Amino acid sequence: MSSAQAVYAKHRTRRIILTILFYVILFIAFLLLMYQQANKVNTLEFAAGQIQLTTSKTKYTVGDTVTYTIKNGLNTPITLLFDCPNQPFHVYQWTNNQWVSMTAKAKPSACTNQPKQVKLAPNATLTKNYSAWSSLFNKPGIYRIVAYANNYTSLPYADFQVVDKSTNDTTPLIIYKPVYTPVYTPIYIPSSSGSDGHSSGTDN
Numbered sequence: 132m133s134s135a136q137a138v139y140a141k142h143r144t145r146r147i148i149l150t151i152l153f154y155v156i157l158f159i160a161f162l163l164l165m166y167q168q169a170n171k172v173n174t175l176e177f178a179a180g181q182i183q184l185t186t187s188k189t190k191y192t193v194g195d196t197v198t199y200t201i202k203n204g205l206n207t208p209i210t211l212l213f214d215c216p217n218q219p220f221h222v223y224q225w226t227n228n229q230w231v232s233m234t235a236k237a238k239p240s241a242c243t244n245q246p247k248q249v250k251l252a253p254n255a256t257l258t259k260n261y262s263a264w265s266s267l268f269n270k271p272g273i274y275r276i277v278a279y280a281n282n283y284t285s286l287p288y289a290d291f292q293v294v295d296k297s298t299n300d301t302t303p304l305i306i307y308k309p310v311y312t313p314v315y316t317p318i319y320i321p322s323s324s325g326s327d328g329h330s331s332g333t334d335n
Contacts, residue, residue, distance in 0.1 A: 180204040180206055180253075181204045181205070181285070181287070182201065182202070182203055182204060182205065182209065182278065182283055182285070183202045183287055184199060184200075184201050184276065184278045184287040184288060184289045185199065185200050185289050186198065186200075186291045187199070187200070188291065189290075189291050189292065190292045190293075190294060191291060191292070192293070192294055192296050193268070193269060193270070193294070193296055194265075194269075194296065195268075196262045196265065197260060197261045197267075197276075198260040198261075199219075199220075199258070199260070199261075199276060199289060200256055200257065201256065201257050201287070202254070202256045203252065203254065203256075203280075204253075204254070205253060205283070206253055207253060208251060208252050209251050209281060209283060210248050210249070210281045211249045211250075211257065211280055212247065212279075212280075213245065213246065213248070214247070215237055215241065215242035215245045215247075216237040216238070216239060216241065216263075217234070217235075217237075218237070218261065218264040219259065219261070219264075220277060220278045220279065221276070221277040221278075221279070222235075222267050222275070222276055223274065223275040224273065224274050225273040225274075226272070230275060233267050235264040235267045236264075237263035237264055241263035271292075271293050271294050272293055273290065273291075273292050274291055275290045276289050
């Protein structure tokens, strides 16, 4: 091998080594960047607490306006989404041993100046009603409202009963408190004692 060939081979080997070294350094830098991003994700603070949903009564008469209150018991703000003329939140009726989804639409005039989003600060409450969607509760029965908010995986709910005006039933509604049951699971069991139908449990 001539001296010129030897020099060329030496430079070629050096270029190969430098190229390999460059990509190794680049790969290490990529791994460090991914590690830093992973640390940032792992150190995020998750919301603590519960969102609570209640109704003004556990028993209404047909024609009464159902009023609900939602309280942000988290340590971070939440955003509630409203899609008027569709009703707020999910509504179910207990029918034939299962929860049946109910829907209704309000008149366009009821949506005037109604916000699509409401931001609720920690420990703040929001009270609204279903006066524009009264048709949802125009029959006697057992109903459930299931709320939802952004970045909150649980589904707080409130249960109540609607009775006919002609029954003149003044007996307090007695319900076993549900223990994190799915929305399709019956929760109303006749009993001589119990608690109200409000909960912040998770419905799947």
